[in-house]
Amino acid sequence: MDARFLGIADLVEAPSVAVVVDVMRAFTVAAWAFAQGAEKIVLAESLDEALALKARHPDWVALKDGPPAPGFDTVNSPGLLRSIDVGGRTVVQKTTAGTVGALAVKEAPLVLCASFVVAEATAQLLRTRESDSVTFVVTGDDGQADEDLACAQYIARRATEAGTDAAEFLRRAAESRAAAELAEGVRQGVHPDDVALCLEVDRFPFAMVATLEGSLMVLRPRAMPSLTDEDPV
Ligand SMILES: O=C(O)[C@H](CS(=O)(=O)O)OP(=O)(O)O
Numbered sequence: 001m002d003a004r005f006l007g008i009a010d011l012v013e014a015p016s017v018a019v020v021v022d023v024m025r026a027f028t029v030a031a032w033a034f035a036q037g038a039e040k041i042v043l044a045e046s047l048d049e050a051l052a053l054k055a056r057h058p059d060w061v062a063l064k065d066g067p068p069a070p071g072f073d074t075v076n077s078p079g080l081l082r083s084i085d086v087g088g089r090t091v092v093q094k095t096t097a098g099t100v101g102a103l104a105v106k107e108a109p110l111v112l113c114a115s116f117v118v119a120e121a122t123a124q125l126l127r128t129r130e131s132d133s134v135t136f137v138v139t140g141d142d143g144q145a146d147e148d149l150a151c152a153q154y155i156a157r158r159a160t161e162a163g164t165d166a167a168e169f170l171r172r173a174a175e176s177r178a179a180a181e182l183a184e185g186v187r188q189g190v191h192p193d194d195v196a197l198c199l200e201v202d203r204f205p206f207a208m209v210a211t212l213e214g215s216l217m218v219l220r221p222r223a224m225p226s227l228t229d230e231d232p233v
């Protein structure tokens with residue numbers, strides 16, 4: 001498999017297969033939403049669009065990164081999301097890096113959104129598709145965020161070498177600037193468990209596929225049967 005690792009600004013054309021990686025925290029949060037029964041996640045282009053969608057659909061759950069804000073139900077925190085009832089509901093998500101990265105490749109035929117918690121399921125979907133060219137979008141810090149790059153490299157390796165050990169990749173993520181800022185309270189809208197929740201490898205047995213549904217980019221879980229048999233959600 002030919003794997004490329006690009007920041008959002010480096011994308012010049014729609015790749016055939018894109019894996020958009022945001023470990024801390026957008027696509028860890030998205031996976032937790034699905035694990036708690038969310039039906040789908042709409043990736044909003046802007047805060048205004050997220051609020052407009054929420055106004056049109058009051059039963060939807062709107063979340064943003066940073067501090068809590070009027071009109072939003074919650075923030076981009078896996079730890080905090082655990083106490084929100086998202087069962088059967090649509091979530092609208094707007095963040096600084098993750099959702100922007102997914103929207104940047106919305107024309108790609110296959111868009112997966114990933115983090116460590118869905119690493120093996122994502123790798124398995126890439127294997128199933130026999131994808132020979134995959135673009136990993138490293139969403140944080142202009143493509144330099146080491147938690148995202150480490151996860152992208154881990155998934156790329158895992159897609160071709162099933163026995164790849166996660167330890168070194170997790171160490172890099174744990175030592176990333178994002179992990180430090182979350183732990184030290186530099187970032188807002190944080191639960192004390194967030195970093196640990198973002199570093200759980202293969203917590204969930206599904207990949208996450210984003211597709212255009214009308215004008216909206218919509219993320220949905222895709223169960224990977226062999227993982228689901230071993231570890232049902
Ligand atoms: O929520 C996050 O962790 C970040 C934003 S910030 O750096 O905390 O302000 O957003 P994401 O798009 O999930 O990287």
Ligand SMILES: [Mg+2]
Pocket residue numbers: 022023024025026097098139140178
């Ligand atoms: Mg991030």
